[in-house]
Amino acid sequence: MIKQVGDTVIQPKHRATCHCGAVELEIDLPDGISIPxxxxxxxxxxxxxxxxxxxxxxxxxxxxxxxxxxxxxxxxTAKHYFCSNCGIYTHHQTRSNPDxxxxxxxxxxxxxxxxxxxxxxxxxxNHPSDRKx
Amino acid sequence: MIRQVGDTVIQPIHRLTCHCGAVELELDLPNGIEDPxxxxxxxxxxxxxxxxxxxxxxxxxxxxxxxxxxxxxxxTAKHYFCDICGIYTHHQRRSNPHxxxxxxxxxxxxxxxxxxxxxxxDGVxxxxxxxxV
Numbered sequence: 001m002i003k004q005v006g007d008t009v010i011q012p013k014h015r016a017t018c019h020c021g022a023v024e025l026e027i028d029l030p031d032g033i034s035i036p037x038x039x040x041x042x043x044x045x046x047x048x049x050x051x052x053x054x055x056x057x058x059x060x061x062x063x064x065x066x067x068x069x070x071x072x073x074x075x076x077t078a079k080h081y082f083c084s085n086c087g088i089y090t091h092h093q094t095r096s097n098p099d100x101x102x103x104x105x106x107x108x109x110x111x112x113x114x115x116x117x118x119x120x121x122x123x124x125x126n127h128p129s130d131r132k133x
Numbered sequence: 134m135i136r137q138v139g140d141t142v143i144q145p146i147h148r149l150t151c152h153c154g155a156v157e158l159e160l161d162l163p164n165g166i167e168d169p170x171x172x173x174x175x176x177x178x179x180x181x182x183x184x185x186x187x188x189x190x191x192x193x194x195x196x197x198x199x200x201x202x203x204x205x206x207x208x209t210a211k212h213y214f215c216d217i218c219g220i221y222t223h224h225q226r227r228s229n230p231h232x233x234x235x236x237x238x239x240x241x242x243x244x245x246x247x248x249x250x251x252x253x254x255d256g257v258x259x260x261x262x263x264x265x266v
């Protein structure tokens with residue numbers, strides 16, 4: 001659990017914004033950032049963003065819901081959102097667990113994601129939902 | 134200079150696509166991938182992508198009707214993304230407007246997380262903002 005990044009202390013309710021400021025989220029992070037990760041699946045490798053997960057109810061769009069654009073593909077289970085003005089990925093409802101949002105750690109106010117050293121790489125090429133039992 | 138990533142050999146003319154396929158570029162990469170890096174400036178930290186550079190005339194938009202342009206601050210850098218899937222494909226650089234930066238994770242067949250030793254540029258203190266020496 002990461003409670004501080006550089007000089008920025010992660011707040012119990014931390015603000016996240018796209019780049020242009022049209023979209024603003026409020027995320028409950030009482031325990032900090034949990035298991036920051038990248039993923040090598042077809043979309044995450046193109047985003048490149050550092051992500052972490054929270055329960056759906058821990059993330060609220062406080063500004064710019066009408067600016068958010070939704071993108072889905074393949075099973076259409078995961079819901080990927082980005083700002084239609086600046087293109088920045090803000091969050092997505094995950095496919096491996098639709099009770100969770102992934103969010104863009106680099107959008108957290110004051111957080112330089114490249115200062116986080118312990119980063120997990122998820123094997124999204126072999127997505128758990130595509131694996132045969 | 135990176136001429137192969139995993140099993141994928143970088144072609145002299147290599148294809149690059151967004152996720153949904155609406156945007157397609159053709160890149161001249163006779164020397165492979167040059168100077169792959171992250172950057173911690175306000176927009177690059179939110180993109181999160183691994184970026185490399187190519188001269189302007191080395192990148193051609195083959196399919197681009199869904200490219201959206203985003204600019205800010207000095208409006209020198211031109212950031213392009215797909216307006217359907219939100220994926221950043223390329224940008225005309227501010228520190229060198231004779232070059233494009235492009236998204237290494239969009240190169241056909243390239244898993245960017247297989248590239249070792251990615252450095253992080255100090256975009257917080259952008260060269261174009263530093264006092265002239």
